[in-house]
Amino acid sequence: MDKVYTEVIKIAGDVITVEAEGIGNRELAEVRSRFGVSLAQVIRMDGQKVSLQVLSGSRGISTDARVRFLGRPMMVSFSDDLLGRVFTGSGEPRDNGPRMTGEMVPIGGPSVNPVQRVVPKNMVHTGIPMIDVFNTLVESQKLPIFSVAGEPYNQLLARIAMQADVDVIILGGMGLKFDDYLFFRDTLEKAGALPRSVLFVHTASDPTVECLLVPDMALAAAEQFALKDKRVLVLLTDMTNFADSLKEIAITMEQIPSNRGYPGDLYSQLAARYEKAVDFKGAGSITILAVTTMPGDDVTHPVPDNTGYITEGQFYLKGGRIEPFGSLSRLKQQVNGNTREDHRAIMDRMIQLFADYRETLEKLSMGFQMSAWDKKLLKYGERFENELMDLSVNIPLEQALDLGWQILEDCFTPQEVGMKLALIEKYWPRK
Template sequence: MPLPAPPHEVTNAKLLDRREYLGVDEVSGPIVAIRNIHNVGYNELVEITDGRGKVRLGMTLEVSEGAAVAQVFEGTSGLTLEHTRVRFRGEPLAMPVSEELLGRAFDGLGRPIDGGPDPIGEERDVNGLPVNPTARAYPREFIQTGVSAIDGMNTLVRGQKLPIFSGSGLPHRQLVAQITRQSKIVGEDAPFAVVFAGMGIKHDEATFYLKSFEDSGAMERVIVFLSLADAPSVERLVTPRTALTVAEYLAFDLGMHVLTVLTDMTNYCEALREISTQRKEIPSRKGYPGYLYSDLASIYERAGMIRDKVGSITQVPVVSMPNDDISHPIPDLSGYITEGQIVLERDLAQRGIYPPIAGLPSLSRLMKDGIGEGMTREDHAHLASQLFAGYARVKEIRALASVIGEDELSPLDHQYLQFGDAFEQKFLKQDYEENRSIEQTLDLGWHVLSSLPREELHRITEEEIGKYYGK
């Protein structure tokens, strides 16, 4: 599929009976203030027509008696105070949903960019509604991604939200593409779909993803929402919501298992900060608004499974850490909401290890319920725990060796260093095209663990050692 051309103007003939106002009172960045109007609702859709008749969409951010403040998704360039016409649609932004959307590409607001017809279907509010916690089903179905570092140590389960914390120049694109291509439930052939939301990413990045979907032959199961780097930043604020609205329909109405890729959430947050600053709101850390956590939660929490329903939404958001700083507000708040994180590490990448998944800070919170006998293998939990403990020790010894020199280390320490190298070179490292089964991953884990003396394996039972150690 060729990369779509930028969206052209759209006119909407619906709802012409709504009142239209001529002239706005203030334009500031992506924000427009309108006074002397009838009372309009909060969070509702606004159509803004500039002097040349081009229609843009916006949303009310604040309403008061006879006045409203709205953000304009397509930017405000070219708007004048006198000739701008404003129409309030009296409803929130909605996305038409249907099965026909599969295989299509849209912009952030849900308008086609692949030359196809406008989507038709039941219109759903893109903001969605919170799932009742009593209606959720606890995710515990193991997804095999074929990547050892994930399957073995940070297992992904169906309905989980597991972000990839990356940095500029790190291969998160390849990893996301590999996960989307290889993910499957062992021994199951249920209908699946991929919903891809690209926010503020570059054209060539988007091309890379589209090509990888095409190569995997699954393009007809993919829906793409793109608000690229040169699109107005405010559009990014709705892109994940439009995408998740469609994902919810596919999952909970049509019973599909939907993998949702949101990339890059950092660009989303930047857009949020931009709007917040324009509105002169009181900032919290690093100028991000105080409600960044709640806002991110309203996106991430749309992953999950629902009792008595077949489908699921698994989210793999990409969060790039500014300056590789995991304590930056965006990865930090994301980590508090998501169910774990896959952290990419520059040091590993520089040593040519792909995927450069950091051994220690990566975590899958839902792993414990998705692994073990009947799901993966009975030794999985202990094996993973031992690998973590061993690798933590390796890190300590390497730090020590850098001070006192390797020669001064004890023989046991040397064994740990060998284990560390084997772990990185054999277990972590794999090919972009390599799809390992869970058995292969676990056997490989035992293989590298066997370079340690068995007395060091405190977290593994005698029985498991007898069965797998040194095999």
Template sequence: MTAERVPDPGVAPGAVDLGAEIAFSDVRELRGPLLVVGDVTGVGWDEFATVDVDGGVSRHGLVLEVDDDLAVLQVLEGTAGLVPGGVWVRFAGRPLQVRVSTDWYGRVCNGRGEPLDGGPPVGGSPRPVAGWPLNPTRREPPREAVLTGVSVLDTLTTLVRGQKLPIFSVPGLPHLTLATQIAARATTAGEGFRVVFAGMGLTHADIAYVRDRLEERSAAGELVLLLNAADDPVIERVLTPRIALTVAEHLAFEHGDDVLVVMSDMTSYAEAVREVAAARREIPARRGYPGYLYSDLASLYERCGRVRGRPGSVTVVPVLTMPSGDITHPVPDLTGYITEGQIVLSPEVDARGVYPPVDVLSSLSRLMRSGAGPGRTREDHLPVAAQVLAALARARQAAELGELVGVAALSQTDRAYLTFRETVERDLFAQGGDEGRPMGDSLDRAWRALDVLPRRELTMLPAAMVAEHLGGVS
């Protein structure tokens, strides 16, 4: 809880009473992004503060820890250039807030929400960036598909409105291209669909790429861009996804829009959390990350969903890179515990020239059945998806056997499965980075790929459905 500000004639030494705020000047230590101030009273955890500098521009901070009369702040702009004797810290008596309104649509801002597009600061009512707790009994189960326009995702790992579905990638793969493609092409049934894109730790070349790729949707007033550069203060990276989700919650639950939040790269976020924890001299856990990384990630991912009695929704697609392709690394490992499936990008698929290089047999959307099928996408969607996945699993076995005995020694059926894999990757999975496909087109492509297989192998499809889409027996 944040302490109330009660004007007190007996202000502590080193403090100046400013009515609603109290300024303290006893700066004990400056360490990386952290500032330690002493002789403080009435200061609470997560409180917002302003750091006034003699002859310089004021900076901003958040209280990380309070111990007796000491308060530890993380300074958003960093502590470089600060001198203990020339610093005053003013505590606001409230957590960090961001102003929210529909004025966010079409805006491009940095990771702290400050405009990069030359426009005025975004106005509106203030909201804490940590968000408001959501009563679990008021949650509605996710349902209805969010169509990304990417065939392999829409067909086999359908994203559902209100779901959290991460993308696991490896450095060097086109995960940023896929993230921006989803942000540019995603839609839902009906109107009022919007996108919030939060980029973290991006190079300036990546920022230019993202702005260029999403310019059309931004100009249409359907997009909010928050872009944190790799050379921006590390603390800003910790705030970027929280500001993005705060904006999304307002637009969804108070304005009634369906909002997709794409966050890339969550590994950069986790490394920022680790850097701050190291500066605080916390005892590290797995691979140097703090022990609370799980709850920290959950505090972000769990802000998605639908609320009973309100039309809007928040759907979250976090994108993260797995160092050395290690899916047991703490960031993907903990993310997998919290989220409802995963989309895995594969270097092997990428080497075959397929974009997006999705390893469909390692990917899963646990809520797909809530958003796909009759009345939602198409009646044949779920059976077709099941048959394609089963055929790809058999094709993988045939390929492994072919490496041992040679493709010529395989049975005719096994060779048909290898042909199926080539066909489905070429005609269904592979598509242009700027291309958006309707769901009907994607399913029709899946049927054409299945036509390569003998009819007796299509065991997961009803005979009437096979006859309708593929004709007679072959």
């Protein structure tokens, strides 16, 4: 089985080609060259020609490099020893700890049978009104944060992770700046969450191919914890780097690009990862929170665009705040009917009024006269922004709803708000 091949016939980008026999698709190999040993994965076969992507990159690989096929696909080891550890994208320890031992599980496994899923029903409380009230996060949801580079998306990700009630946190870092990696590690440590966390980290200076493996490693481990009844939160940052790595490999393999250089299967590739979010019938769950940076704040860019079609909504982070427009939690309806009876009405009406406020702002900026209604909206919008939208606000849901009514009462008459009478009678604050 362990036949060694020593003739590399082609090296292009991070992909090498050797002539070999009896090799399985996506099998792993070990490539030994003067500068060290690296894993490589079979990605295409044409007759005897086997193409492999080299995990640590092709730099320094000579045409007589020794390629030994391992007869197995990429795997992640799974045991409780994983907790508290930091690994690279190819599963090597990054924290000077011992190598992974334990049950080996193939990564990128088959998808969950839809009939074995349950309808998610548990709200994840975050203490952020823009999430809890307006776009409730739900256990087993897959949700990215859309933002431009420079926004505090990693801080937001970490804050939600710290406040959410979960058993295991798995971080998959792709193209992470080294300080960002340290930020996550320190934050987890400070909050005492490190012993229930596993980190798979690819930093910006690591080889591209390793970046591709991070989500699969993180999600394969998450799946094992979830099958053991654990509620797992997976943080993936930043999926745009993952997509860019896909693009790089696809172009090296001379695939026809579809949109702005990205391969035609970008949607399927992203979906295969995000769809790992699941609430198992009779076992644990996986919730995925990801970051998708939008080049040029352009939501129609292929990465955020395809992501939006896959995920169950998105949080749109702009100017350090979660924007009500563009943000969406598709699963909120599963839970916000059982929180408090006024939750949905407050959510809908406050956003509609906020939309009117934005229109009024536009009118104001063009120098139009403000009607009595406009003035009310201006007062409302300002309070909404300061008391609900600001990310420093940290209050439980009930309190946020009460605050919502208070703001409405301070700015409008019940008739102007136009909600169902029964709710107004019950919740409209009386002086």
